[in-house]
């Protein structure tokens with residue numbers, strides 16, 4: 343990572359640094375305005391230098407930090423009093439149940455209010471209530487507390503405030519009554535809409551949209567360098583069109599005398615951001631080159647690659663863990679996995695394949711995110727088989743399947759054979775009925791990744807599907823190509839082997855790559871009497 347890259351990348355993830363970088367005072371809203379980490383910057387919170395723990399102070403806490411008027415005491419009494427005071431402060435923290443421990447950090451759980459819009463003329467896969475319930479899950483994953491939600495049926499969104507003025511007033515009363523800190527819209531809002539709504543709601547209430555929320559979750563969860571770079575890129579691209587008019591405060595401060603000052607600053611800001619995007623893209627390119635080399639090395643090991651795809655929380659990582667003993671984080675949160683992980687699966691019959699776990703999909707997946715993660719998702723396009731993992735116990739399983747198919751079609755992978763896995767059968771009311779239903783279809787397998795039920799059937803189905811994607815060859819492999827022969831036994835399905843004076847005569851299904859390698863030997867075979 344170059345020095346500039348490190349600085350600039352950090353500056354985006356940590357708005358605090360960003361403020362310094364762009365020289366104060368800049369009223370730029372934080373990129374991901376809702377993560378507890380970022381909240382700290384706006385509420386003058388303290389960061390403990392020892393462990394980096396963010397401590398979010400409520401008003402009540404700030405008061406409790408004030409020195410109490412204590413009469414003069416002896417050293418022992420003073421000690422006792424200090425201990426008591428500390429104990430009181432600790433109790434205060436514990437008793438406020440909005441302080442949560444997340445990933446070893448004590449964070450203040452902000453109150454969030456959700457808003458959705460149902461388009462009257464649009465037929466959506468996900469109904470508005472279902473979409474809001476998913477948004478609520480996302481909010482929970484991001485670490486906020488949902489205290490209420492509402493939606494409005496509209497023919498078309500209001501260009502100023504997205505929702506109608508009556509609804510805005512209704513929300514304003516609700517959020518003030520509930521003490522809400524953040525209002526989250528289920529659809530992407532323009533810079534103007536975000537700004538207008540914040541102005542109307544007043545106080546410290548912040549407004550953000552589903553895209554910012556997803557970007558924030560990705561930001562919190564990005565564990566590798568590449569994932570962090572990709573998320574930063576997506577965040578900046580989300581931010582770029584939203585910089586508009588954020589400098590108008592300068593004109594206001596100058597009493598409108600310095601007209602155009604804000605406009606100039608927007609341009610400066612946009613240029614800085616564009617430069618940063620450019621640097622970031624270059625850095626990503628170099629990281630990707632490195633990964634590609636690694637991937638090519640992996641491909642030189644001749645094993646079929648099978649990719650797990652599916653809606654977020656469907657159970658992909660649980661399946662990978664069960665089959666390979668991997669230790670990928672699997673939890674009941676959305677977007678647990680961001681980086682691809684590949685492990686070797688050894689089947690009982692000695693055959694093996696590589697299984698890759700990838701980032702999950704979701705409806706209304708931000709396009710900036712798909713674009714930023716395209717390289718990671720390229721792994722999918724290089725696989726021999728896609729395994730679409732479905733949480734069949736989910737009430738919206740059908741809609742989730744459609745959302746995944748939509749992303750897959752954007753990734754242009756329709757030519758790759760697909761196997762559908764109905765996961766979490768242990769959670770459905772009538773698993774037997776479901777199994778009968780699956781049997782009627784030739785590309786569906788029922789499993790419970792959690793209990794391990796159906797994994798043998800899954801492996802067999804993978805093997806059958808891989809066979810379908812292979813090429814039938816008859817070839818005469820010279821004895822000096824013994825390595826190739828053993829590889830074919832490993833990755834292909836050998837039906838017949840016969841030793842002749844010229845070499846080994848085989849009939850087998852082999853992956854396309856091997857069929858190509860075997861081409862000269864196939865001719866040799868054809869020329870045999």
Ligand SMILES: Nc1nc2c(ncn2[C@@H]2O[C@H](COP(=O)(O)OP(=O)(O)OP(=O)(O)O)[C@@H](O)[C@H]2O)c(=O)[nH]1
Nearest residue numbers: 655656657658659660672673674677678679702791
């Ligand atoms: N009951 C039941 N729960 C399951 C099963 N498979 C996975 N789960 C649970 O579902 C939750 C999500 O599982 P993950 O494996 O993290 O899902 P994922 O598809 O990798 O999710 P993302 O990484 O977010 O895309 C976890 O709490 C798992 O324990 C299953 O077969 N039965």
Ligand SMILES: [Mg+2]
Nearest residue numbers: 658659678679
């Ligand atoms: Mg996962």
